[in-house]
Amino acid sequence: MPRRKRGGIRWTALAVLIAAAFAWSERDAIREHVLAARAEGEEAAADGVRGMSAEERLIRDLAAGFASRESRFDAVYEGDRDKLAKELPDRIREALAQDDYVRYSLASYVYTIRSIGDRSTIHIEARYRETKEQSEAVTAEVRQILGRIIEPGMNDHERVKAIHDWVVSNVDYDTGLKRYTAYEALKEGLAVCQGYSLLGYRMLTEAGITARIAEGEVNTGEQHAWNMVMLDGRWYHLDLTWDDPVARDGGASKDGRIRYTYYLRTDEQLRKDHSWTLAYPAADTDYADTVRRLAKSGGSGQQAVFAELQRQLGLHWLEPEYTVNGVRQLTARLEQALQAKAGALQFRYEQGERLAEDLKAAVNGLSRPAGYKATYEPYGTDGSVLVTLELTAG
Secondary structure, eight states: OHHHHHHHHHHHHHHHHHHHHHHHHHHHHHHHHHHHHHHHHHHHHHHHHHTSOHHHHHHHHHHHHHHTTOSEEEEEEESOHHHHHHHHHHHHHHHHTTOHHHHHHEEEEEEEEEEETTEEEEEEEEEESSOHHHHHHHHHHHHHHHHHHOOTTOOHHHHHHHHHHHHHHHOEEOTTSOOOSHHHHHHTSEEOHHHHHHHHHHHHHHTTOEEEEEEEEETTSOEEEEEEEEETTEEEEEOTTTTSHHHHTTTOOOOSOOOOTTSSBOHHHHTTTEEOOSOOOOOOSOHHHHHHHHHHHOTTTTHHHHHHHHHHTTGGGGSGGGEEOHHHHHHHHHHHHHHTTOOEEEEEESOGGGHHHHHHHHHHTSSSOEEEEEEEEEETTTTEEEEEEEEEEO
């Protein structure tokens, strides 16, 4: 019996070998094809590496090291060590510039250089505000959120608005100034500007929108971070933190309204209370003009979509029919409302600081006595105000 068992095993093995022999030619051809393709890929990659300068290889290796989130890693440079010592800070900045999420998740780093001849080893010790596992958790949750807020058929403009609205509605400013990451913004609902910007960056890029993180100062003298967004080949500034009323009102509770004061602004518009010294893409297109143009001439039935977007963003207040400039126009608008017995009207008044004085003058200039009650709030950063006016005949 033992012999038969062993013989059976040998026979089974022989049967497998025979079966394998019949299939060998086909598998061998597939294997050769795969190996050939792999060899071509490796050769192309090797050609790419051979075509890189020592500086480019160093930047690539540093970027990979930081992206790995390892607390310690090495990179090798072959070349003039004095040149390396002088230029390494710039090479590290270039490496970090390849991924804004990694760059702004990095808390600090130190490096040492050890050289033997023209071969130098750069040793990096880094500390991150967010671990690799936490960043992966952010990406996973962001994808779930986008699945809920991004509807089929949405264009890029609508996607940016949906992301803006979600962030300012679900994250509060950390007045304790302790939470700097997208992970904390999601898990605790609190973050400083850096966390807002990191979360905005991850949500935008996962939604297929080209984005960056920008940094500078605001008119209070504080360091600040915000996003830049590219739509239809043009760049805009997007400050999620300053569109959050909690951040702007010293910790006041939210009133349920979403503000778009710092939504897709130009360089000129943002420089009224932001400044920066680093080089960023020029943002020189007024988004109100962009939406106005698309609302009038957008293709494939998109005019109605952009007209509604214009209304939701409050950009319609910039149109002539909603704008009042000076006492003469104000008097005419009130006279028209009085004659039509409209009772209430809304408009944007360009001379916001003169509203109270000009409103009295306009009412006194009406053809018949009238009473009024007015409420107003700032519109954007141009000095104008949105006015809601109740007008009654005297």
